[in-house]
Amino acid sequence: MEKQTITIYDVAREAAVSMATVSRVVNGNPNVKPATRKKVLEVIDRLDYRPNAVARGLASKRTTTVGVIIPDVSNAYFASLARGIDDVATMYKYNIILANSDGDDKKEISVLNTLLAKQVDGVIFMGHHLTEEVRGEFSRSKTPVVLAGSIDPDNQVGSVNIDYREAMKDATQALIQSGNQKVAFISGSLLDPINGISRLNGYKEALADNQLQFTEGLVFESEYSYKSGLALHERVLNSGATAAVVADDELAVGLLNGLTDTGIRVPEDFEIITSNNSLYSEMARPSVTSITQPLYDIGAVAMRLLTKLMNKEDIEEKAIILPYGVTKRGSTK
Secondary structure, eight states, X not given: OOOOOXXXXXXXXXXXXXXXXXXXXXXXXXXXXXXXXXXXXXXXXXXXXXXXXXXXXXXXXXXXXXXXXXXXXXXXXXXXXXXXXXXXXXXXXXXXXXXXXXXXXXXXXXXXXXXXXXXXXXXXXXXXXXXXHHHHHHHHHXXXXXXXXOOOTTOOSEEEEOOHHHHHHHHHHHHHHTTOSOEEEEESXXXXXXXXXXIHHHHHHHHHHTXXXXXXXXXXXXXXXXXXXXXXXXXXXXXXXXXXXXXXXXXXXHHHHHHHHTTXXXXXXXXXXXXXXXXXXXXXXXXOEEEEOOHHHHHHHHHHHHXXXXXXXXXXXXXXXXXXXXXXXXXXX
């Protein structure tokens, strides 16, 4: 005889609540009294009601689901990180909920609260910078969090990155040794500590090591997009720069094409080193010399670190730094 399928109606009847209340409990809606939620969960557990994985997870207080907050899913940098996250999540039998924040501070809070309402077991956060509001939500929720490709200057949140300061110092040093006395620094917002602290300091150190003066006129903030790079090329040329270190590949390729359209030869007249070594850097003509970040590995290691935090395992190091390199291509001499 086949086992009878338990329905949401059966749970509602046994718990003496409405089906809407059961639905709210199953979907993690916070607008349910704690006593009512406890009663419904006990009935779900006793009847072994399994409408979906989330409901089953609520009964056991685990959803085996991880929320991933990503600023721009179309950017090759973040897409590569997400692939590494997803592969390791699958290995450890976790499901992924991917949420796009558009790099907007207010939307990050909204997206985070939506994921927490779904009772995710952990969160991987990829954002351009960690605001105090987001940090506050992390603290209140008690949900394990790991940053991937983002840094926490206070080292309170687990993270996986490369040494952005040393990488940018090496890239800048290479352009100076090639004969460039004026190297432009092009990045996203300097409010992002990766740009405003790590990368910018590495750039300044390379200048100082070569007795070159730092000037604000060679520092450019921009959106991470191809169009922004195209629009930026005239300002960069007017600054007197003959080379640039760039924090994003799409941005770098936009700059490259803008320069080429103007008749500037790369690398003969202008040299470029970018930062992420994504497919954009290989597909451009000339191809673009790049700092090599192990993007897939950053995502994969971040997910593995999160599994340890979710399982309350001992963690030797919460701020993990992976190795980097520089791949020489056609945009440098």
